[in-house]
Amino acid sequence: MAEYYITQSKMTALLKELASDSGMEVFGPVKKGNDVFISKMDGKTELCLDYFISVNSIKEAIFPRFEPILKYKLRSEGVELAELPPIKPLVVFGGHPCDAASIPLMKDLFSWDYKDHFYLQRLEKVVIITLACVEKDENCFCTSLGGSPHGETGSDILLERVSKDGWQAKIVSEKGKKFIETHLDFFRDTITPEKGIPKLQDKDIPVMFQSDRVKKWIEKNFDHPLWEEVASNCWSCAACTYVCPTCHCFDITDDATMWEGVRTKNWDACTLPFFTKHASGHNPRSQSYERYRQRISHKYSYYIDLFNHVSCTGCGRCSRVCKAGVNILDIVKRIDEESKKGEK
Amino acid sequence: MPENIYEPYLMEITEILQETPDTQTFRLAFKDPSVKEKFSFKAGQFGLYSAFGAGESTFCIASSPTRKDYIECTFRTTGRVTSELANMNVGDTIGFRGPYGNSFPLEEKFYGKNITFVAGGIGLAPVRCVIWNVLDLRDKFKDVHIVYGARTYTDLTYKHELKEWEERKDVHLVKTVDPGGDTPECGCTVKWNGCVGFVPTVLEQSTIKGGKDDIAVVCGPPIMIKFTLPVLEKMGFVPENIYTTLENKMKCGLGKCGRCNVGNFYVCKHGPVISYADLSKLPQEY
Numbered sequence A: 001m002a003e004y005y006i007t008q009s010k011m012t013a014l015l016k017e018l019a020s021d022s023g024m025e026v027f028g029p030v031k032k033g034n035d036v037f038i039s040k041m042d043g044k045t046e047l048c049l050d051y052f053i054s055v056n057s058i059k060e061a062i063f064p065r066f067e068p069i070l071k072y073k074l075r076s077e078g079v080e081l082a083e084l085p086p087i088k089p090l091v092v093f094g095g096h097p098c099d100a101a102s103i104p105l106m107k108d109l110f111s112w113d114y115k116d117h118f119y120l121q122r123l124e125k126v127v128i129i130t131l132a133c134v135e136k137d138e139n140c141f142c143t144s145l146g147g148s149p150h151g152e153t154g155s156d157i158l159l160e161r162v163s164k165d166g167w168q169a170k171i172v173s174e175k176g177k178k179f180i181e182t183h184l185d186f187f188r189d190t191i192t193p194e195k196g197i198p199k200l201q202d203k204d205i206p207v208m209f210q211s212d213r214v215k216k217w218i219e220k221n222f223d224h225p226l227w228e229e230v231a232s233n234c235w236s237c238a239a240c241t242y243v244c245p246t247c248h249c250f251d252i253t254d255d256a257t258m259w260e261g262v263r264t265k266n267w268d269a270c271t272l273p274f275f276t277k278h279a280s281g282h283n284p285r286s287q288s289y290e291r292y293r294q295r296i297s298h299k300y301s302y303y304i305d306l307f308n309h310v311s312c313t314g315c316g317r318c319s320r321v322c323k324a325g326v327n328i329l330d331i332v333k334r335i336d337e338e339s340k341k342g343e344k
Numbered sequence B: 001m002p003e004n005i006y007e008p009y010l011m012e013i014t015e016i017l018q019e020t021p022d023t024q025t026f027r028l029a030f031k032d033p034s035v036k037e038k039f040s041f042k043a044g045q046f047g048l049y050s051a052f053g054a055g056e057s058t059f060c061i062a063s064s065p066t067r068k069d070y071i072e073c074t075f076r077t078t079g080r081v082t083s084e085l086a087n088m089n090v091g092d093t094i095g096f097r098g099p100y101g102n103s104f105p106l107e108e109k110f111y112g113k114n115i116t117f118v119a120g121g122i123g124l125a126p127v128r129c130v131i132w133n134v135l136d137l138r139d140k141f142k143d144v145h146i147v148y149g150a151r152t153y154t155d156l157t158y159k160h161e162l163k164e165w166e167e168r169k170d171v172h173l174v175k176t177v178d179p180g181g182d183t184p185e186c187g188c189t190v191k192w193n194g195c196v197g198f199v200p201t202v203l204e205q206s207t208i209k210g211g212k213d214d215i216a217v218v219c220g221p222p223i224m225i226k227f228t229l230p231v232l233e234k235m236g237f238v239p240e241n242i243y244t245t246l247e248n249k250m251k252c253g254l255g256k257c258g259r260c261n262v263g264n265f266y267v268c269k270h271g272p273v274i275s276y277a278d279l280s281k282l283p284q285e286y
């Protein structure tokens, strides 16, 4: 099979070219303050290629923060449904394997009996170009959940760094192949792999817990005091859920004038205080630790019951963003320890 | 079915009944005749009703699936959407998505059995759907008892139907209001001929005899349910045959928005109907 390479400058040029096409949506890493975010680009956006991991995940591109799901006209004769804008093809560049690994998980949810065509059509139309990892920090734990710093799951093209200036492009899917063939000019250069380019192997991120043992403990310990201990410091700000590639909770709200309105699906979060509040005022999860317990239990137990997979990729974003010191890896490791104690 | 799972059917309000000062029943007709033709549902299922401009709210389908020309919902004004709905008139258009969720296992488990319905306040809405379903197929069931209570006379919903059930020979209705709820100050405009007392107490004092094969359907405020359960068990009902509906906050009704779960039980997909035997296996997050 042919080998494809792309230099940083060609990648920047390609994304800029695609982003100037109004028929397309392009997302890439953009610096804001000291941090890098996967952001929607236009032809003028400056890309940032020197970063470890973006604060947010590629979820931003495929499951937008706000998405119109219904438009209507309010007329004196009654309500009339109006057309929604078509879903555009899109390119998402700059996530890591722990971003892309969320794709099959989210797909399971959005096709569970009822098919959410907003998500599923975007998935059909997206080309996900992922950067294999060359760096890690203490919050990374993809390998504990079956992932890998050079994992291909969910990506269309995987870029592996071979020189200071460029990547080798690995075709992962049909869509990825077509993308490279369509933009072959950008992938033509041959880059001679340089020595000393950092590469991350699976063993560089040791496995730190057993997720099936964690699930077993969660099933039996809903009322365990550990939950309050590890999560009562949570401020219920929901930042962790917004940056998470697999958190998918949303709200549905209307916004209307006298003449027309739009209904949107917008990100919501199980860690927010009003999330489950009944109209009567009763709230099944009134304490912040109860809500964080839901966040962990959903990912590490309930999701497995529904879709046979942990709904966490080990990207560590939630721990990095949390300024209240709630660290998912520490918590899951603690649970695993407790579970081991119970086994003896 | 439209491709867009969030797209509601348009429905016209054909009748409005003011049940209590804050509760109304809407009778709704599909605007699109082809939808009306195809639409069907089962007792216990719910839908998302929308006031365009305000948003969506979850209510059960309160009419019986045996009545095919319309659906009905009964709702209490509690917030933004319900206030908007409460201001609507006959002829106005609302949205409806559904039917969603599971249903009461009528054929599988209720046929041939004695059925006791216990409801409090607006909790009669989901129960009423099953009551009419059962009454419309009356010969498939043995004895049918209904125990219904509200805080005051004014708060009783479906008053006209209570009267109908009272007059029927094939149903036994016990109606009650909380102590003090039968006074003119509480809006009692008739000479109250029902009981005075809380639902669980009235149930216990009733002539209803429970048994391990008998079915009970219980819906109402959590406090009523809490005190009714031990009474039912004392009467001989078993948890496998006591059913209720969960009313967790919902947004999508489709198993996507992540809001309604109790443990791994998604109320919008696996519920809202659940037996006490199953409910007791779930974490107490409802």
Ligand SMILES: Cc1cc2nc3c(=O)[nH]c(=O)nc-3n(C[C@H](O)[C@H](O)[C@H](O)COP(=O)(O)OP(=O)(O)OC[C@H]3O[C@@H](n4cnc5c(N)ncnc54)[C@H](O)[C@@H]3O)c2cc1C
Pocket (backbone or CB within 6 Å): A277, A278, A279, A280, A281, B046, B056, B057, B058, B059, B060, B061, B062, B074, B075, B076, B077, B078, B079, B080, B081, B082, B083, B122, B125, B126, B246, B247, B248, B249, B250, B272
């Ligand atoms: C399966 C299921 C079936 C249901 N069936 C029925 C039914 O048949 N009938 C029925 O009546 N209900 C039913 N409910 C409950 C119903 O869904 C809610 O009561 C309803 O959605 C409230 O809608 P809303 O938009 O008007 O309230 P919202 O605007 O969403 O209000 C929700 C919250 O805001 C608070 N709030 C609203 N307005 C104010 C205010 N002015 N000041 C302070 N706080 C405020 C409320 O206290 C509440 O906590 C059911 C629920 C479920 C899950």
Ligand code: SF4
Pocket (backbone or CB within 6 Å): A233, A234, A235, A236, A237, A238, A239, A240, A241, A271, A292, A318, A321, A322, A323, A324, A325, A326
């Ligand atoms: S865990 Fe941290 S980031 Fe998440 S809601 Fe709580 S305080 Fe916010």
Ligand code: SF4
Pocket (backbone or CB within 6 Å): A240, A243, A244, A245, A246, A247, A299, A311, A312, A313, A314, A315, A316, A317, A318, A319, A328
């Ligand atoms: S829960 Fe945290 S570590 Fe897991 S995928 Fe979400 S952000 Fe990443």
Ligand code: FES
Pocket (backbone or CB within 6 Å): B249, B250, B251, B252, B253, B254, B255, B256, B257, B258, B259, B260, B261, B266, B267, B268, B269
């Ligand atoms: S209501 Fe959205 S998941 Fe159940």
